Amino acid sequence: MSEEPVLPAKTGIAPQKVLGIFALAMINVAAVLSIRNFPSMAEFGWSCIGWYIIGTILFLIPLSLAGAELATMLSDKGGGVYAWCKEAFGEKGGFIAIFCEWSNNLVWFPTVLAFIASTLAFALSPALGSNAIYLFVVMMIAFWGTTAIAYFGENVSSKFQNYGVILGSIIPSVLIIGLGISWIVSGAPIVLPPFSPDQIVPDFNLSTLPFFATVILLFAGMEMAGFHALETRNPSTDYPKAMAISAIIIFACTVLATLAIAFVIPASDLSLAAGVMQAIQYFFNALNIPGAVAPMAVLITIGGVVSLAAWLIGPAKGLGVVAEGGSLPPLFNRTNKYGSPVAVLVIQALIGTVISLLYVFLPSVNQAYWILSAMTVELLCIVYLLVFASLIRLRYTRPDALRPFRIPGGIPGIWLIGGMGAFGVIFSFIVGLMPTGDFTSSQAVSYVAGVLFGTFLLAVPPLIFLKLKKPGWVERGTPQEESK
Amino acid sequence: MREEDTSTWAVIIILVMVFLLPIGWIFFAYPAEPHYVVTGEPVRDAAQAAGIRVISTSDITWPIPGAEGGTIYILEDDAGNTLAVQTQTFNSAESRDAAILTFSAQTMGKGKTAGTLVVIGDQLIHFDPDPGGILSRIGAELRKMQGVQ
Numbered sequence: 001m002s003e004e005p006v007l008p009a010k011t012g013i014a015p016q017k018v019l020g021i022f023a024l025a026m027i028n029v030a031a032v033l034s035i036r037n038f039p040s041m042a043e044f045g046w047s048c049i050g051w052y053i054i055g056t057i058l059f060l061i062p063l064s065l066a067g068a069e070l071a072t073m074l075s076d077k078g079g080g081v082y083a084w085c086k087e088a089f090g091e092k093g094g095f096i097a098i099f100c101e102w103s104n105n106l107v108w109f110p111t112v113l114a115f116i117a118s119t120l121a122f123a124l125s126p127a128l129g130s131n132a133i134y135l136f137v138v139m140m141i142a143f144w145g146t147t148a149i150a151y152f153g154e155n156v157s158s159k160f161q162n163y164g165v166i167l168g169s170i171i172p173s174v175l176i177i178g179l180g181i182s183w184i185v186s187g188a189p190i191v192l193p194p195f196s197p198d199q200i201v202p203d204f205n206l207s208t209l210p211f212f213a214t215v216i217l218l219f220a221g222m223e224m225a226g227f228h229a230l231e232t233r234n235p236s237t238d239y240p241k242a243m244a245i246s247a248i249i250i251f252a253c254t255v256l257a258t259l260a261i262a263f264v265i266p267a268s269d270l271s272l273a274a275g276v277m278q279a280i281q282y283f284f285n286a287l288n289i290p291g292a293v294a295p296m297a298v299l300i301t302i303g304g305v306v307s308l309a310a311w312l313i314g315p316a317k318g319l320g321v322v323a324e325g326g327s328l329p330p331l332f333n334r335t336n337k338y339g340s341p342v343a344v345l346v347i348q349a350l351i352g353t354v355i356s357l358l359y360v361f362l363p364s365v366n367q368a369y370w371i372l373s374a375m376t377v378e379l380l381c382i383v384y385l386l387v388f389a390s391l392i393r394l395r396y397t398r399p400d401a402l403r404p405f406r407i408p409g410g411i412p413g414i415w416l417i418g419g420m421g422a423f424g425v426i427f428s429f430i431v432g433l434m435p436t437g438d439f440t441s442s443q444a445v446s447y448v449a450g451v452l453f454g455t456f457l458l459a460v461p462p463l464i465f466l467k468l469k470k471p472g473w474v475e476r477g478t479p480q481e482e483s484k
Numbered sequence: 485m486r487e488e489d490t491s492t493w494a495v496i497i498i499l500v501m502v503f504l505l506p507i508g509w510i511f512f513a514y515p516a517e518p519h520y521v522v523t524g525e526p527v528r529d530a531a532q533a534a535g536i537r538v539i540s541t542s543d544i545t546w547p548i549p550g551a552e553g554g555t556i557y558i559l560e561d562d563a564g565n566t567l568a569v570q571t572q573t574f575n576s577a578e579s580r581d582a583a584i585l586t587f588s589a590q591t592m593g594k595g596k597t598a599g600t601l602v603v604i605g606d607q608l609i610h611f612d613p614d615p616g617g618i619l620s621r622i623g624a625e626l627r628k629m630q631g632v633q
Contacts, residue, residue, distance in 0.1 A: 036590060040598035043613060104594070106503060114589035130549040130582035207617040214595035221594070267612075268556065268568050275586050278547055329492035351503050358507060363516030363581055366601050369588035371510050373596040380594060440627050450513065454506035461502050468491045 016154055016339065019232045023158045024225040024242035025249070030165040031221030031310035033250050035172050035257075035300050036115065039279035042262040043270050045192050046199035051215045052255050054202070060219040062421030063384065064247045065407050066391045068240040071226045072404040073394070075235030079321035080227035080314060081387055088390035088397065095327055095462035097386040098318040102348070103458040104379035105311050107372050109352045110359035112311075113139035116304040122277040123297035136360045140353065142305050143312075147349045150313045153338025154231040157313055161306055168303030172296060173253035179287055180260020191266045213377055213428035219250065220380055223387065227314035231339075236404030276300070316344045326474030327466060367443075371450055374432055378455040381429035388421040517630055519577035522605040527557050527569050530625035536561050536618055546572050548586065550579020554607070565616025572608050583608055602626050 019027075041048040070084040077083035079094070081101055086094025117138035121128035128134045149160050184190065193199070202208065225242055232238055261279065264286050270279050277297055284292045320341025323333035334343035394401070395414045407417050435447040531538055539560045545553040554572035574580035580603070587601050587610070600611040600619060604626065611619045 032593070034593060037592045040590070040592050040613075043598065103502070107507070108594055111589050111591055114585055115591075118586045118589055126547070127549045129586060130579045132578070132582070135582075135585070203616075205617065207614050207620060210596070211598070211613060214592050214598070217595045218593040268558075275548070276590055281547070329495050331492050331496070347499070351500070355503060355507060358511065360585070362511050363577070366517075366584050366588070366603050367514040368510045369584070370596065371514070372507070373588075373591055375506070377595055440624050443627070446513065450506075450510060454510065457502045457506050461498055464498055465495055468494055470491055473491075 016231055017233045018155045019158055019228055019238075020234075021238045021241045021245065023162055024228065024232060024238055025246040026162045026165045027158070027225045027228060027310055027314070028222055028242070028246035029169060029249050030161050030306045031224040031314070032219055032246070033165070033169045033173065033253055033303075034307060035169070035176075035280075035303055036276050037218060037254065038173075038176065038258045038261050039265075039270050039276050041254075041258045042265065042279075043267045044202070045262055045267060046195060047202045048258050048262065049200040049255060050202040051211075052218075052251070052258075053200075054212070055215045055218050056251060058420055058424030059216045059384075060222065060247055060251065062388065062417050062424070063219065063222045064243045065417050066387055066421060067223045067226050068243045068405045069403055069407050070387070070391060070394070071229055071239045072236045073401055075229050075232070075239070075404075078227075078230040079318045080229065081223055081383060082318045082321055083229070084226070085386045085390045088393040089386070091325075091327060092463065092466060093386060093390070095322055095466065096459060097383050098315065098322060099462045100379045100382045100386075100459050102315040102319050103461075104376045104383075105315055106348065106351050106355060107379075107458070108311070108376045109143065109308070110139070110356040111369075111373070111376075112304055112308050113143055113356055114359065116142045116301055116308065118275065119277055119297050119304060120301045122275075123294045123301065132360050136356065139356050139360070142308065143352055143356070144349060146305060146309045146312050147345050149309060150316065150345055151336065151338065151340050151342060153336075153340050154228065156338075157309065158228075158231075161309055164302055164306035164309070168299050168301070168306050170249070170253065172299045172303065173257045175296075176257040176260050176283070177253070179283070179289075180256070180263050183260070183264055183287065188264075190263045192262055209431040210434050213432040216424045216428045217377060217380055218254075220384075221310065222247065223384075224310050224314045227317045240405040312345075312348070316341055316348055319344045326471075327462075327469060329470075329473055367447075370435075371447065371454070374447075374451045375454045375458065377432040378429055378451060379458055381425045381432065382455075382459055384425040385422055385429070388418045388425070391421075392418040516581070517603040517605065519574075519580060520605040522573070522607045525555070525571075526604050526607065526626055526629050527555070527559075527571055527609060527622075530622040530629070531557070531559055533625045534621040536622055539566070544570060544572070546570075546583070548579075548583055550574045550576055551583070559618055559622075561616060561618055561621070563616065565618060567614050567616060567618040568612045570610045572610075573606050574608065575606075580606060580608060602630075604629050 044051060074083050074087055082094045082098035085097035117135045118129045120138055149157050229235055261283055265282050269282060280296055281293045284290055322328055332343050336342045392414055395411060407413050433448050433451055435444045528538055537560045538557050540558045542556045543553060544556050545551055552573045552575055554570060557569045559567045559569060591597050598613050602609040
């Protein structure tokens with residue numbers, strides 16, 4: 001796990017080559033693996049396996065392979081999805097991709113921050129969970145604390161993520177899996193009906209379509225390691241291995257831990273409305289270890305913070321690369337001596353703080369939260385559609401480019417993988433617009449219009465910024481000049 | 485002010501506006517449900533209006549602050565699809581809103597929550613993931629009850 005820099009920065013802004021296979025894999029695991037998903041999926045019983053397989057085939061595998069090919073092909077370029085999409089579709093395509101990745105984060109941050117605060121409250125005193133001041137203070141400590149870690153550069157943030165993801169995501173998952181196994185071995189009754197292959201097939205109908213989009217994007221974040229290309233020691237060999245390791249860890253932990261919960265807790269008792277920790281509490285009570293609930297809450301809180309860190313740092317680095325290229329005003333192009341895009345991080349933290357304020361202190365509007373979640377989904381779909389389209393397009397526009405990792409099968413292979421991924425995200429985008437069944441007809445129209453309008457507003461700024469772009473933004477904004 | 489400075493400010497203003505506009509609009513367009521005492525059983529009434537049977541009920545109190553108890557309804561349609569629906573009464577608007585916030589934070593990945601929450605007065609009504617389409621039949625009935633004191 002020790003990842004010492006092999007090329008220390010000389011200018012204060014040169015990227016440090018500190019990341020190896022393990023660190024890269026842990027960045028992806030931190031972004032994707034979440035205990036939050038397990039109880040929700042456990043409600044589906046055996047069919048959760050089918051749902052996970054759909055998500056794996058239509059998203060996890062295509063995105064992992066696409067990320068491996070694009071990251072190794074463009075390993076000398078920073079910016080992750082920005083570099084990949086820019087190579088295929090020019091500055092506009094790259095800028096829109098990275099801006100959608102960044103802007104969906106800003107809408108999503110309050111959600112994960114509220115999760116962190118409410119989970120920690122469970123460890124401290126559950127009554128704190130209804131105290132808006134407590135929630136906001138903890139949310140801000142987590143948000144600005146993570147921003148501060150990002151400030152100190154790749155070396156510090158990668159160590160934080162390495163240890164954090166083991167502590168907050170992998171250990172809790174393995175613990176749940178181990179306890180599930182001990183439940184079976186002890187001869188305790190499994191609440192699921194006896195297994196038969198037909199039970200893993202999910203129900204497909206109009207009512208489950210919105211859930212389809214959710215399942216596809218369960219594995220969103222597999223591109224996150226790509227933002228750290230310039231800090232990777234041997235990108236051409238390390239990326240594919242890191243992608244494979246992280247995909248296996250994520251899939252194994254997710255499926256097995258979900259089944260462990262489904263074995264122990266009857267679906268009718270999962271009480272998802274009261275939160276994930278209540279399901280975890282039920283799980284430990286059933287296993288006669290109620291004392292493990294509070295420590296587990298602390299671990300899951302850490303997992304939430306690490307997930308936040310992965311999403312907070314990666315896209316900010318990508319937007320920092322856009323600023324370095326002169327597509328944003330020089331104000332955005334401030335890189336500190338640790339190589340962190342400090343201006344983007346601060347602007348991101350300020351906007352996130354304001355949105356969190358609204359989120360916590362405005363009277364809770366259930367439908368508003370639902371719409372914000374829908375906008376997050378739609379923006380993510382735009383990002384991934386551009387990534388899969390870039391994967392395919394670059395095979396035509398740059399067929400001879402060196403690809404240390406190449407998706408096998410030639411042009412048919414790339415269409416198969418890119419096509420599956422694109423199909424998954426296009427389908428998710430469309431069904432992501434569907435309101436839940438409790439909307440009246442007029443509300444449904446307003447909902448769809450609102451989601452599309454919000455998504456448009458959060459996706460279109462790059463086109464305006466490129467219109468406003470001045471030659472001086474490049475000259476004044478280069479990192480070299482900033483360091484003088 | 486130089487032209488480049490003007491452009492810089494324009495970018496900053498646009499950046500702020502694109503986040504505050506949609507989010508502000510959403511909160512304006514979907515006002516909070518007032519907190520008032522709900523009489524009767526909205527879920528049972530809505531189910532009956534939609535031709536859905538209530539096949540069993542049991543009491544439940546969510547282990548969260550301000551929750552005062554409620555009912556688990558198991559609903560069944562003519563096709564044999566079942567759906568678990570939980571209601572919970574809250575003693576204040578603050579505790580109810582905190583519960584909504586907690587629920588909304590339980591998204592799956594970066595997506596949506598697994599179930600659906602409907603707010604009527606002092607009650608939260610939670611629908612489990614609904615493969616049978618029962619929610620779409622009674623949800624609209626429940627929406628009509630919102631704000632009816």
